[in-house]
Amino acid sequence: MAFAMTDFDATRRLFDLPRGVIYLDGNSLGPLPRGVTERVHRTLCDEWGRMVITGWNRAGWIDMPRHLGDRIGTLIGAAPDTVVLGDTLSIKVYQALAAALDMRPDRRVILSDTGNFPSDLYMAQGLVKMLGDRHELRVVAPEDVARAMDGDLAVLMLTEVDYRTGRRHDMPALTAQAHDLGALAIWDLAHSAGALPVDVTAGKADFAVGCTYKYLNSGPGGPAFIYVAPDHADVATPALSGWLGHAAPFDFEPGYRAGAGIDRMRVGTPPILQLAALDAALNVWEDVDMADVRARSIELSERFIARVEAGCPDLTLASPRDPDRRGSQISFRFAHGYAVIQALIAEGVIGDFRAPDIMRFGITPLYLSHDDIDRATEILADIMQTRKWDQPVFHTRQTVT
Amino acid sequence: MAFAMTDFDATRRLFDLPRGVIYLDGNSLGPLPRGVTERVHRTLCDEWGRMVITGWNRAGWIDMPRHLGDRIGTLIGAAPDTVVLGDTLSIKVYQALAAALDMRPDRRVILSDTGNFPSDLYMAQGLVKMLGDRHELRVVAPEDVARAMDGDLAVLMLTEVDYRTGRRHDMPALTAQAHDLGALAIWDLAHSAGALPVDVTAGKADFAVGCTYKYLNSGPGGPAFIYVAPDHADVATPALSGWLGHAAPFDFEPGYRAGAGIDRMRVGTPPILQLAALDAALNVWEDVDMADVRARSIELSERFIARVEAGCPDLTLASPRDPDRRGSQISFRFAHGYAVIQALIAEGVIGDFRAPDIMRFGITPLYLSHDDIDRATEILADIMQTRKWDQPVFHTRQTVT
Numbered sequence: 001m002a003f004a005m006t007d008f009d010a011t012r013r014l015f016d017l018p019r020g021v022i023y024l025d026g027n028s029l030g031p032l033p034r035g036v037t038e039r040v041h042r043t044l045c046d047e048w049g050r051m052v053i054t055g056w057n058r059a060g061w062i063d064m065p066r067h068l069g070d071r072i073g074t075l076i077g078a079a080p081d082t083v084v085l086g087d088t089l090s091i092k093v094y095q096a097l098a099a100a101l102d103m104r105p106d107r108r109v110i111l112s113d114t115g116n117f118p119s120d121l122y123m124a125q126g127l128v129k130m131l132g133d134r135h136e137l138r139v140v141a142p143e144d145v146a147r148a149m150d151g152d153l154a155v156l157m158l159t160e161v162d163y164r165t166g167r168r169h170d171m172p173a174l175t176a177q178a179h180d181l182g183a184l185a186i187w188d189l190a191h192s193a194g195a196l197p198v199d200v201t202a203g204k205a206d207f208a209v210g211c212t213y214k215y216l217n218s219g220p221g222g223p224a225f226i227y228v229a230p231d232h233a234d235v236a237t238p239a240l241s242g243w244l245g246h247a248a249p250f251d252f253e254p255g256y257r258a259g260a261g262i263d264r265m266r267v268g269t270p271p272i273l274q275l276a277a278l279d280a281a282l283n284v285w286e287d288v289d290m291a292d293v294r295a296r297s298i299e300l301s302e303r304f305i306a307r308v309e310a311g312c313p314d315l316t317l318a319s320p321r322d323p324d325r326r327g328s329q330i331s332f333r334f335a336h337g338y339a340v341i342q343a344l345i346a347e348g349v350i351g352d353f354r355a356p357d358i359m360r361f362g363i364t365p366l367y368l369s370h371d372d373i374d375r376a377t378e379i380l381a382d383i384m385q386t387r388k389w390d391q392p393v394f395h396t397r398q399t400v401t
Numbered sequence: 402m403a404f405a406m407t408d409f410d411a412t413r414r415l416f417d418l419p420r421g422v423i424y425l426d427g428n429s430l431g432p433l434p435r436g437v438t439e440r441v442h443r444t445l446c447d448e449w450g451r452m453v454i455t456g457w458n459r460a461g462w463i464d465m466p467r468h469l470g471d472r473i474g475t476l477i478g479a480a481p482d483t484v485v486l487g488d489t490l491s492i493k494v495y496q497a498l499a500a501a502l503d504m505r506p507d508r509r510v511i512l513s514d515t516g517n518f519p520s521d522l523y524m525a526q527g528l529v530k531m532l533g534d535r536h537e538l539r540v541v542a543p544e545d546v547a548r549a550m551d552g553d554l555a556v557l558m559l560t561e562v563d564y565r566t567g568r569r570h571d572m573p574a575l576t577a578q579a580h581d582l583g584a585l586a587i588w589d590l591a592h593s594a595g596a597l598p599v600d601v602t603a604g605k606a607d608f609a610v611g612c613t614y615k616y617l618n619s620g621p622g623g624p625a626f627i628y629v630a631p632d633h634a635d636v637a638t639p640a641l642s643g644w645l646g647h648a649a650p651f652d653f654e655p656g657y658r659a660g661a662g663i664d665r666m667r668v669g670t671p672p673i674l675q676l677a678a679l680d681a682a683l684n685v686w687e688d689v690d691m692a693d694v695r696a697r698s699i700e701l702s703e704r705f706i707a708r709v710e711a712g713c714p715d716l717t718l719a720s721p722r723d724p725d726r727r728g729s730q731i732s733f734r735f736a737h738g739y740a741v742i743q744a745l746i747a748e749g750v751i752g753d754f755r756a757p758d759i760m761r762f763g764i765t766p767l768y769l770s771h772d773d774i775d776r777a778t779e780i781l782a783d784i785m786q787t788r789k790w791d792q793p794v795f796h797t798r799q800t801v802t
Binding site: 016018021023025028029031032036037040041044045049050052053054055056061087088090091094114118119121122123125126129130131132139211213219220222223224238239240242243246250251253254256267268269270271272273274275277345350354355 | 417419422424426429430432433437438441442445446449450451452453454455456457462488489490491492495499515518519520522523524526527530531532533540612614620621622623624625638639640641642643644647651652653654655656657668669670671672673674675676678746751753755756
């Protein structure tokens with residue numbers, strides 16, 4: 001790290017972090033970057049308030065999904081004009097999968113794994129039903145993905161980094177295998193974009209989707225993005241054929257004609273307040289080298305694991321021990337993990353819990369220091385050693401954890 | 402209007418209207434209500450900034466789509482727990498149509514009209530293709546809808562108020578006719594909700610959808626809403642089966658199980674900044690009686706028509722002359738309508754244009770006065786009488802008009 005170009009003390013100052021809190025949940029919802037509030041205020045007052053409808057042109061609202069797509073493209077190795085923002089990740093998964101299946105009409109298997117985010121699987125289940133149950137959604141254990149691919153494969157649909165364990169798939173290798181079998185690959189980058197170096201071009205992903213409110217810090221409910229490989233962009237049929245994906249949206253023709261390239265993946269009117277927040281949030285990446293982020297993520301993660309394992313013998317590492325096989329989160333298993341997380345939150349250390357027994361801790365170098373890791377692991381060790389978690393108040397379930 | 406309860410001078414003060422502008426485009430994008438900026442600021446700083454992930458529970462973010470659904474429900478005659486916010490109107494149209502077709506498996510016709518917003522038709526076209534081209538999307542002239550219904554009808558899918566002409570369908574009568582034939586009815590309320598009294602319960606709509614950024618003033622890209630009649634709520638299959646529509650979204654089960662009632666129409670993570678803006682925007686309705694809004698809308702509209710017809714003989718009324726057959730906008734046809742609208746905007750009167758020749762003027766009593774109508778029609782008459790519109794600068798097309 002001695003020669004790192006990225007100044008992490010400087011990036012930390014770009015966030016308005018809650019006082020008295022060590023925030024280890026940036027893998028679920030990133031914190032508020034400085035400048036976002038001012039930018040959204042400007043969008044509200046100077047744009048919507050003053051320009052009203054004319055803001056679509058004068059403030060450039062109509063182009064924001066494409067403009068921000070290009071900004072995110074630089075973080076995931078996508079060429080200009082191949083990424084667009086909009087909707088939610090679930091909707092973008094549906095679009096990508098529908099388009100991919102349409103490109104492989106003679107194949108019937110969609111392969112995914114149990115490490116995929118459930119909503120991706122749910123959207124696929126809904127799509128399969130819509131398409132008349134002609135397809136099989138094959139869901140295997142993450143370690144069985146490579147050997148579950150065969151000549152029936154239409155689409156490999158995976159999340160690169162497992163939301164529970166942080167386990168990371170080998171995107172280029174699995175994609176190459178899918179391609180060798182004549183299939184297509186869709187990658188969900190929800191826990192990758194902004195977390196580690198991603199290169200959808202070199203990795204030859206056919207489609208990629210992701211969300212912006214985790215490691216990209218766009219705020220609660222920030223829009224999703226979709227990438228379509230340039231070769232497919234004019235071929236992929238948009239199942240959700242909304243007006244802003246039309247070749248001439250403002251001609252109001254009666255029949256749908258898909259727009260050129262990535263534009264056809266647009267659907268309805270984009271959420272301008274959320275896009276404005278995202279635009280300001282992306283400024284934090286301006287002087288950041290993703291290789292530095294990755295190096296520091298591994299350093300902080302290794303420190304976190306070592307200290308938890310030393311201080312909390314009852315916890316079992318759920319993430320891969322090899323840093324190359326992880327994203328940027330560390331998970332531990334414990335039967336009473338829910339209560340431990342509640343006890344941690346009560347002491348200002350925010351992680352989260354995923355059933356049945358996973359405690360998740362996001363490692364986000366842009367705003368986490370070595371001191372944060374040390375302090376968080378001390379508090380965790382104290383909670384475990386004194387069984388502080390074993391109080392009724394920490395066992396009361398809330399809707400979202 | 403003598404005994405109207407609603408104080409329209411007071412409601413006008415609830416909006417932060419741009420100075421020097423007469424805004425006749427609230428049917429496209431409502432202006433900024435006072436209180437929205439403060440509310441969004443609070444959501445950014447006090448909720449996201451201070452609570453970060455815990456805002457989903459502590460600030461009630463997770464419940465906003467349902468809470469705001471109930472607030473909108475009161476404006477459209479929907480019972481509590483029958484409306485939910487999310488996504489865009491195009492997505493909600495797709496959900497409603499997919500669910501309705503699934504409830505009528507033996508029928509093959511979707512009937513709509515040329516007055517429907519193109520995106521509704523585009524989404525239907527995409528859905529029909531997805532379902533294997535087993536259905537016919539029959540699109541007739543608005544006046545032919547009633548006689549185009551027959552025993553093949555699966556779903557009647559209409560926008561109550563025509564986005565170009567303001568013509569209004571008779572929702573209860575057409576719905577009753579569809580029901581008599583064993584079909585279902587989906588109503589798009591994009592130009593109805595907040596514009597005139599709507600009663601989806603009395604009108605027996607099976608599904609209704611709408612957007613919030615027009616007459617409900619939620620700001621650019623505000624989320625859409627969907628209503629499902631209580632009888633159908635536990636039967637309708639959600640085609641877009643995202644995690645927040647799951648019966649137990651935070652159990653992260655591998656298989657989708659549709660949630661109870663309207664919850665199943667939720668898809669992905671809701672856009673909290675846009676929902677916060679909507680929540681504040683809905684406060685303007687607190688002391689408003691929709692019958693008063695309707696009476697004043699008709700009064701202002703009649704005044705607008707009379708003055709335009711008196712001052713601009715070259716313009717042809719495109720809206721129905723009978724106020725009962727209109728929504729809350731007035732449209733005129735003119736071959737050079739685009740240039741006239743640009744000339745109007747240059748003089749601070751904001752209306753908009755829809756190809757090929759329609760000039761649209763939204764009549765929004767909450768913030769428009771008699772003086773606004775008089776002044777706008779004077780400026781329009783001057784532009785027409787002096788042919789001010791016939792300058793090259795007014796003929797240059799922009800992306801959004």
